Amino acid sequence: MCGIFGYVGIRDDAPQLVLAGLKKLEYRGYDSWGIAAKDNGRVQIEKRVGKIGDAVTTLRPSHVGLGHTRWATHGGVTDANAHPHVDCTGRLAIIHNGIIQNFRELHHDLTARDHTFRSDTDTEVVAHLVEEELENAADGPQRLVLALMAAFRRLTGLNAVAALDVASGHLAAAKSGSPLTLGWTEGGALLASDYSALLEHTREMTFLDEHQAALLTPDGIEVYDVTTGQAITPIVNVVAWKAEAADLAGFPDFMTKEIHEQPDVLRRIAREGVADAEALAHLIEAASETHLVGCGTAAHAALAGQYLLARVAGRRAFFANGSEFGYLERFLGPGALAIALSQSGETIDILDSMRTAKARGVELAALVNVEGSSLYRLADHAILLGAGPERCVLATKSFTAKLGILLLTAHALIGQTAVAQALLERAASEIEALLGDWRRDFIRQIAERIYRQEHLYMIGRGPSYPQALEAALKVKEVSYVHAEGFAGGELKHGVIALIEPGTPCLVLAPDDETRDDVISGAMEVKARGGHIIGVSPRPDPAFDDHIPVADVGEASGLVQAVPGQLLGYYLALLRGHDPDKPRNLAKSVTVK
């Protein structure tokens, strides 16, 4: 939930370098931010409430710096609670991502031993624990990492912590559950909670595993097993993403950029995704049962996958939300296949339920965007989405990428990948056209007419039902307009009571067997004064507004997704909200 960035090396602009890194990580948390750097044997700290946006740092030049963007868990959003936190001696600066479950008892014991606390955070206990451990640790170059590991072993919960020690000028970090990536460069070592922030410096990275720690010095990086305290040989990966992919590239914000990247992402899947889709199809064929699991937008992709597998390949797959899947564990066993869908690969609800499934002998496949992420490493078969870095907190291109791979997989099951490739190409062209012609402006005009509404409904049936859920999620999370998606047939079983004159209702009416029935539902809404916005290849008298979208057969969901994304985007702008950083949200949800 928080962003971490650190540097130690020959450069003396560590504060600026860390600030720039944090700006790339702001999507992970944006309540407040802070940086620590070494200055003449003392720790200098700058920390502030608010988004890091255009901030500059006034810290003096330094060869070592450590910074943090916060998404508050313990303690309100104040300057004092912003990270880094210092120990009593002023030698250490500590930052943290996660929740320290036993923080109350640690706090109580440390207070009894006369430590002074300056914040309400759980994080600060780590500063004082490392302070004590440093006193006990033997002198030597590993002193900081040994002390940090000893302190880390006393924490419960899922955490990533990092420390800057001004005495040695070193950084150390340890993790369980929260991501940390180490970057290797000629003149120094880097640390970040998301490797896209490291790309401008290096593509050589080490992904810290659970219960591993690292010592970062100007001479390089050492990796340790936290449990045993022993050094281990780090694995250095050269990652596929390039630095340019994480920039705005002239777009006003990342949401716009990532919506526009969808055609390219789908074309790449059409071109390069067949082998992965066939491999996944083999796993499905060999499995006694298949479960599709995801959270939020990824859950909607999983549900869409259930329809695709059923309709294209006649295969039954079970859908579950990541946070619920674990509760079904007694039904899981060897022979079953779980396909976990996740952009970040760090969503704790997915990781927990997948670990449960794996422990019960379930084969684990993952559709995941971030190479080296926890899910990527946990899965028996990881398929990369290849969508490139997704920096907007809202998932857009990762959603359509998941759908694209599932479409290809469903066709691979019946030996028709060429059909899916052609559908993906057509869907890509249609999305490109929609983003470039009058329809985009038309959706903005619709948003202008409805942005003061308090409620918005979306309906779809069959394969369009997950799209209705996704359109509603897009609208509510970015514009804060209450939006609900429903299976078209469910409306009359209760929800219709909420329809008032003027209530907007987005109706997904593709040219398939659901069209007539979903339009009947739209008529019922219209009869109660609802304002019907049809997303459909053909007009219909039921529609007050019609957003035409091409019929792309089983790939229609890919095209249907885009009007919901644009509607959410324009509603957010009209209501004065930052589309990239909605309130209360963070890009990867690494806490329960």
Ligand code: F6R
């Ligand atoms: C919505 C959104 C979230 C994520 C969810 C899962 O726009 O971004 O609902 O889809 O938190 O995240 P990942 O895919 O990283 O597991």
